[in-house]
Amino acid sequence: MGNNKKIRVLVVSDSPGHATGYYVVGKGLREAGIEVILGGFQIPPQIVESAVQEDVDFIGYRIMDGAPEILVPRLVELLKERSIRDIQIIVGGIIPPPIVPTLKGIGIEGIFTPGTKISDIVDYVRSHFDAGT
Amino acid sequence: MELIDKMFSGDQIALARLITILENQSQSVPEIMKAIYPHIGNAYLLGITGPPGGGKSTLVDELTSIIRRKGLTVGIVAVDPTSPFSGGALLGDRVRMQKHYLDDGVFIRSMATRGSFGGLTNAAKCVIRLLDAFGKDIIIVETVGVGQTELDIIKAVDTVLVVLVPEAGDTIQTMKAGLMEIADIFVVNKADREGAKQMAGELRTMLNDSQKQTYWQVPVMETQANNGIGIDELYAEIEHHRDVLLQTGNLSVRRRRQRESELAEIVERRIKDKIVERIRKEGKFSVLVKKIADGEIDPYSASNEIFSDKEVLRDCFL
Ligand SMILES: Nc1nc2c(ncn2[C@@H]2O[C@H](COP(=O)(O)OP(=O)(O)O)[C@@H](O)[C@H]2O)c(=O)[nH]1
Numbered sequence: 001m002g003n004n005k006k007i008r009v010l011v012v013s014d015s016p017g018h019a020t021g022y023y024v025v026g027k028g029l030r031e032a033g034i035e036v037i038l039g040g041f042q043i044p045p046q047i048v049e050s051a052v053q054e055d056v057d058f059i060g061y062r063i064m065d066g067a068p069e070i071l072v073p074r075l076v077e078l079l080k081e082r083s084i085r086d087i088q089i090i091v092g093g094i095i096p097p098p099i100v101p102t103l104k105g106i107g108i109e110g111i112f113t114p115g116t117k118i119s120d121i122v123d124y125v126r127s128h129f130d131a132g133t
Numbered sequence: 134m135e136l137i138d139k140m141f142s143g144d145q146i147a148l149a150r151l152i153t154i155l156e157n158q159s160q161s162v163p164e165i166m167k168a169i170y171p172h173i174g175n176a177y178l179l180g181i182t183g184p185p186g187g188g189k190s191t192l193v194d195e196l197t198s199i200i201r202r203k204g205l206t207v208g209i210v211a212v213d214p215t216s217p218f219s220g221g222a223l224l225g226d227r228v229r230m231q232k233h234y235l236d237d238g239v240f241i242r243s244m245a246t247r248g249s250f251g252g253l254t255n256a257a258k259c260v261i262r263l264l265d266a267f268g269k270d271i272i273i274v275e276t277v278g279v280g281q282t283e284l285d286i287i288k289a290v291d292t293v294l295v296v297l298v299p300e301a302g303d304t305i306q307t308m309k310a311g312l313m314e315i316a317d318i319f320v321v322n323k324a325d326r327e328g329a330k331q332m333a334g335e336l337r338t339m340l341n342d343s344q345k346q347t348y349w350q351v352p353v354m355e356t357q358a359n360n361g362i363g364i365d366e367l368y369a370e371i372e373h374h375r376d377v378l379l380q381t382g383n384l385s386v387r388r389r390r391q392r393e394s395e396l397a398e399i400v401e402r403r404i405k406d407k408i409v410e411r412i413r414k415e416g417k418f419s420v421l422v423k424k425i426a427d428g429e430i431d432p433y434s435a436s437n438e439i440f441s442d443k444e445v446l447r448d449c450f451l
Pocket residue numbers: 184185186187188189190191192226229322323324325326356357358359360
């Protein structure tokens with residue numbers, strides 16, 4: 001039977017609008033053989049529950065309207081509170097440059113701003129996927 | 134297995150991990166199933182199928198609200214197809230169920246069909262068992278129903294809902310025959326649309342002409358899932374069906390059939406795996422395969438040779 005592990009990614013958004021962008025990313029990941037769970041608009045506590053239940057490898061958090069400097073650290077903190085260490089966060093959308101170091105400082109490496117090619121996200125996901133778990 | 138103990142203590146992370154193990158069809162599936170099987174049979178299993186876009190997930194969301202108000206817990210398994218080209222999938226059912234994201238009485242898991250041709254995969258059936266053992270009161274299974282492969286949902290659940298919508302050009306006549314036969318309850322969703330009344334009427338006429346069971350007349354319910362209209366009535370019918378199954382003894386008949394097909398599938402799969410393994414090895418099998426390829430014998434006669442050869446049989450089945 002071997003290792004049939006597939007990469008699973010939960011994609012969520014910080015606002016009810018802007019659905020197309022995240023749908024495009026979802027489709028791109030699917031075309032790369034990844035299982036994408038659409039989560040829609042969710043606040044960090046909801047994202048954690050969805051990610052737990054779906055047992056995903058990555059959370060793709062698309063931030064368009066909001067405050068990444070508040071939302072992303074909150075998500076990181078909530079995951080820590082539940083002792084979840086093996087779900088990685090990728091951030092996409094509108095991330096003002098001054099915020100980038102803040103996010104890197106809390107361990108977020110995958111930051112994709114508008115104009116990113118889907119293939120870059122795919123490469124990132126593939127190279128950071130831990131097949132062991 | 135530590136994960137199993139944790140799962141039984143109510144740990145959702147452990148539950149989700151176990152689902153992943155079942156989903157990956159890894160070697161520990163038999164061990165998990167053995168450990169959980171003594172704890173299954175308490176949940177009521179509700180299947181929802183029908184063409185994509187019909188409002189199944191929206192209905193699941195609404196039904197879940199009703200079930201939660203009654204104080205019961207819910208496990209949801211939503212199966213969507215894997216892309217045959219890439220092997221990836223876009224699983225969009227959860228997004229319709231946002232009301233329940235923070236309710237720990239509701240556990241939602243999206244699954245792709247992966248290697249299967251669609252419908253209810255073996256892995257999904259294992260996950261239903263797991264949610265049952267975990268202690269969920271009602272398990273709702275959503276699958277896309279368009280063709281024959283999806284019809285196996287009837288062998289895995291207690292009540293089957295078939296969801297249809299009035300679409301232009303879609304008539305009852307063109308409906309897949311199988312979908313007709315598996316429904317315990319028909320739902321004409323998007324009843325806000327033109328043609329819904331007519332569709333429901335046609336269905337009722339057709340059902341009157343072909344009643345399949347003496348103890349249950351299949352009802353046709355009209356709903357507007359996205360407006361929450363008709364859902365209470367639908368849920369009442371689901372309860373009614375369950376009560377009738379219980380009172381007539383047919384619930385245990387169905388459950389027995391579920392176990393039968395479960396066992397048959399497991400045995401079939403194991404034998405098939407062994408045969409494939411043998412065929413690939415040198416030996417009598419590969420000799421036969423070569424003969425077939427060379428046109429010396431047809432596959433039916435070859436299979437007769439296999440079945441009349443005790444040694445080969447022993448090699449395959451033991
Ligand atoms: N007009 C109308 N749209 C509906 C109704 N129920 C669901 N929808 C919409 O139909 C679309 C597909 O619904 P979904 O639940 O995802 O369908 P599924 O693919 O069968 O699970 C969504 O945009 C829903 O909002 C309904 O009763 N009337």
